[in-house]
Amino acid sequence: MPKDVNREDVQRLVLSGAQLIEVLPPEEYSEAHLPGAINIHLKKLDAQTAKQLDSTLPIITYCYDFQ
């Protein structure tokens, strides 16, 4: 079950190698995103697009806010 994390958790997890995934549309990602984040729009998220992720590392998903 995915676990909710806060800002401090994100900073800590990223330092230990977690992958940041922004799931908003590419236009919104291009405007502004967290450092090092990659973009996989929720509508495009499937086994194929997820191949770019490292399955051995933790993953953090985020969008704009509490949506």
Next chain:
Amino acid sequence: MSSRAAWRLESLGFSPVYRYVAGKRDWFAFGLPMEGEFASILKAIDVVRRNVPTCYLTDNVSEVYKRCQEAGWQVCLVVNEANIVLGRLRGDAWRAKPDTPIEAVMENGPTTFRPDNFLEPLIKRMREKKAGSVIITNSDGVLIGLLYRKDGEERLERY
């Protein structure tokens, strides 16, 4: 969206998966780094003065006034132990009796802005409201500093 994406990734076999539910709005409003096209646009954090003097509710007017005068400031921000902004002192507040507690004369709950606010519209709004300065805090209300309109105008002219 982040929750559905996290569940979807789990269904694809990834683990552990976390969801940062507060999202990038929370991240940027806290003044943390940004990448992308907006990263190069001037923001409040780029011109904020971080050395604005602060005081506590229980301090008295005379000691705070003296400290601010010595540091060359006409304004002082009232914070708590966690550096959360509670009020502001300026103008007539300084004319109170010397032993008056700050709490009795401060302006309660002054308007604050976030460090990721774009500078140009913020300065425009300050002009419209005839505001010479605004307080910048992170999304938790923690003081970052004071932004002077003239600093912002000068920076925009050079930009």
